[in-house]
Amino acid sequence: MKVSQNIGIVNALIRITAGFTILTFATSKLTRKHWKESHLLLAALGAMKVGEGILRYCPIVDLFESRNDHDHNHDYNKGASPNKSIQNLMNKFMSQEGTDSILEEVKEQTTTDHSTQDKMEF
Incomplete structure (x- = not known):
């Protein structure tokens, strides 16, 4: 499967910023209440957003683009x-x-x- 960049540079910078913000918030809460699974989930989501921003690839955008292409071919x-x-x-x-x-x-x-x-x- 060939993965190509599907988000712009501004979108990537917003994802990186929001991802680091969510990751920082989640890890700070996780240090106090390490038994809360919601903070662990937030940390994973924040890390995912940072990764999407760095790679400039979003699987959700790719899913919608491929469905849109399929609908246009129908x-x-x-x-x-x-x-x-x-x-x-x-x-x-x-x-x-x-x-x-x-x-x-x-x-x-x-x-x-x-x-x-x-x-x-x-």
């Missing part, structure tokens, strides 16, 4: 990707004929929404 609307359907809608909207048809569709939809709303009121 076919929506029977073979059309969301970007293409949005592009088609924009092209339709930019032409005068498309604008009129979109306005008609919106008017029809609002009238049907109002009629169903009237039926729902008691």
